[in-house]
Amino acid sequence: MNGNMNLYAKLDGGDAIPIKKSIWTTFTTVAKEKPDHVAVVSRSQPSDLLASVVGKTSNNPKVGLEWTYAQLAQGALNIASVMKSYGVRQNSVLLAFLPPVCAEWSLLWWMANCLGVTLVTIDKRALEPARVDELTFYIRSLQPESVVVYESQDAAAVDDICAELQHSIKSKVTLDAGDGTAGWTGLATFDSSVNSNDHAVDTNDTDYDRTAVILYTSGTSTGQPKGCPLTEKNLVFGWLISKPFSSKVTGVATRIIMMFANSRAINLQMCSKCWLIGGTVVYLSTGFTPEGVLSTTKQEAITDSIIIPPMLGAIVSHPTFSKESVKSVDRVFVGGDMAMAELQDVVTENFVNAQIVSVYGMTEGLGVVGWPDTRVPTRIPVSMGLLAQGSILPGSVLKIVDDDGAVTKREETGDIHIMSPVMIESYRDNMAADTFHEDEEGRWFKTGDVGFIDKKDHFYVLGRKKDIIKRLGVPVPPILLENVLASFGGVQVSLNERATQELR
DSSP states (O other), X not given: OOSXXXXXXXXXXXXXXXXXXXXXXXXXXXXXXXXXXXXXEETTSOTTTTHHHHOOOSOOOSSSEEEEHHHHHHHHHHHHHHHHHTTOOTTOEEEEEEOSSOTHHHHHHHHHHHHTOEEEEEEGGGGSGGGHHHHHXXXXXXXXXEEEEXXXXXXXXXXXXXXXXXXXXXXXXXXXXXXXXXXXXXXXXXXXXXXGGGGSOOXXXXXXXXXXXXXXXXXXXTSOXXXXXXXXXXXXXXXXXOOOOSHHHHSSOOEEEEOSOXXXXXXXXXXXXXXXXXXXXXXXXXXXXXXXXXHHHHHTTOOEEEEOXXXXXXXXXXXXXXXXXXXXXXXXXXXXXXXXXXXXXXXXXHOTTOEEEEOOOXXXXXXXXXXXXXXXXXXXXXXXXXXXXXXXXXXXXEEEXXXXXXXXXXXXXXXXXXXXXXXXXXOGXXXXXGGEEEOSSOEXXXXXEEEEEOTTSOEEEEEEGGGOEXXXXXXXXXXXHHHHHHXXXXXXXXXXXXXXXXXX
8 A cells, every 4th residue: 555544445543452351350349239139031932030059139020030140140050060060161161052042142152251161152053963963063173061951851962962972071061850861960950059169250351362162153165154252352352342232311211122042243242231230131032023023122222223124124013113212222233234314214214312323344253354342333334335334443443455465455345354352363274264454554354345445444345256247347246136126015024034044
């Protein structure tokens, strides 16, 4: 790059914000400040779920489960104490097979940070006989010291693979009673009489480079999924620089609705950020359905909703939609797909008290771009029919490069490359190694997305490079064609089905 740097498509966020607290310390700090505030709601699960582990509270919900911050913290300590007594070590792997959406994930996530183990959550359908190769891959690759299954009937599948691989598991837990399953313990029967405080990770000597969680993204040419080992440093950096929720703006306690699978990055990111500010996560166990989102939003006074673009159309066009049903919503986060300019008007017209917030993130790292200091403009900038995704956040660098690897000029499209402390260093087992590259500046991640930067430092995403159609050298994202086709009718259903698949 020669000449005026402002002509080129590169954004530098400067120094990262120093880390001061571990994940566990931050969670427990909130729990001490707001012990009786509800942290988790799941109306489809029984109110006394795991009461022997999390304890009781003065909150007595008439319908479904409510766990307070004090319950989550104490439950995490209790489970950590028992797992430690079984010989489970810090930095070992806890492999959990869960339904896509359930309250138990929150308890396991808090516990994993308490004990300092790596949480890996996989859809329980991986235990089905037809997916034995996938199950074998996870156990062989991860070598877990602890395994959690949702129901005792799933235990045999894990035992069979472990026997075949000659792999020994120190702690085998079921989330139901677990009676009659040799070698497995039902979580509700844990003996939490041990002094649980002795088994929390030493917060005075936190290893920020430890792998806190491994998330899996799409498979490679070998057919195996790619593991993203996110360290405590990756996560905390991301949380420090992007605080999107609205409680400090409106004075209303944040309540988010979560219907994304707990094995997905969006669940980890949004739930953790909500707990960091003392908010409430409301789980929608049915996953995404327009009627489920609308009824839950109204009944639970949801303040923050996270959706992908095709879902928004399904919600506002549903027969049960009314502006009254969504009047509690302060912000609508839109991500996971191209954010077209018309989405802003859809939100403004239908969510009368809400502001749209376009977000960009990926499993490999969250918190690179956004709206600095949470100052989202009343009207998000628009270019080429797209909503801006914000600008660069502290600690990160983003550039747009051409096919030869040279940085493009402003408003020219190209490949999006990122260098950031929130990003993983590599995939597990060095899969897809060419996704990363190093130069004199540092280590870069090639996102596989195409975008551009305007003259005001706003960042825009056109979509996945592999999906972009080029016509006379001009990139044409498929979503633009889909929108044209949808205007003729008969296409919207397929888009909604795609959105539902992305949640699983």
